[in-house]
Amino acid sequence: MKIERYNFLKKNEILKIIENNEFLESEKEKILMERPSEIVRFYDENKNIISSMYLWNDVPDYKSKKTLYIGNIKTFQLQKNLNKIDILFKKLFEILKGEGFQIIIGPLNGTTWNRYRYVVEKGDREPFFMEPWNEDEEVKFIEYIGFSPFKYYFSSIMENTENRKTLKEKIEKIKKFPFYKKISIKNADTKNFEKLFSKIYDISIESFKNNFLYTKLEKNIFMKMYSKYKKKFLSNFFKLLYFEKRLIGFAFAFPDYLEIERAGKTETIIFKTGGVIPEFNGKGLGYILLDAIIDEVEKSKYNKLILALTFKSNVSKNMAEHVAKPFRKYALFIKEL
Structure with missing residues (x-):
């Protein structure tokens, strides 16, 4: 051997x-x-x-x-x-x-831009689009060789978009601040992929730089990573957040294309990624983006929203708790030598 x-x-x-x-x-x-x-x-x-x-x-x-x-x-x-x-x-x-x-x-x-974490509690829902997946044996094996779970993540589902009273109350409070009058949200031009994702890259590296285990990704790899999905982005589910004329945040969601492959249709939208630059952190703008995505769900043929892979201790998990219930749990593992 x-x-x-x-x-x-x-x-x-x-x-x-x-x-x-x-x-x-x-x-x-x-x-x-x-x-x-x-x-x-x-x-x-x-x-x-x-x-x-x-x-x-x-x-x-x-x-x-x-x-x-x-x-x-x-x-x-x-x-x-x-x-x-x-x-x-x-x-x-x-x-x-x-x-x-x-x-x-x-x-x-x-890097956390790539695949990471294992599913440790699967629940009874099928895997969704872009969700990392693994066999139960893989979890047992990594524990067998001495690793232990130390960080947890969750995916949650909102099955009734009208059930967002707490979120709406939160947004009404945000709207009372003077800065909100200068905030606007627009749909992205998803047909111009290169131009759009060049901007998203710049926002992302600023928005995520303080995230747990974050490392910067080279721009050419970022562009290549997302280019394979460029035909799957929908303009109305890709929101750009502006302060006056300055782009300060974004959020995008996909239909569950994996469910479409399995069943020929889907009623589910997956809120995949969103971010706001650090200068505007703490102002509740993530809730504004989430609410804009939910508005689109209500206006469309979809009626369920998955908030994918939120970290137990960050803002996205707090956002999910306002509107959705967890159905899947993931873990990152650690071993001391």
């Missing part, structure tokens, strides 16, 4: 390693998008791959401890190979500890 580590330092070296080590074509694009520091593979005595994972070591320290992220954890024939995989993970953890690492957080594919 052995551990093989493929280190990626520069783009040309990434391409060289990919070509020389039989990575699947589908994985090449993923590697170039997610930019892992290395990929680790475990081999059994017959040179068969029994596990693989990505590691990112160029990440901020967590609580002043040298940290790395782990993601894309795969195991092959787990029941058969569990003991061997466990031995090799213990060996890898010792190696990483010897290299000075103290904390591993995962699953987190390099």
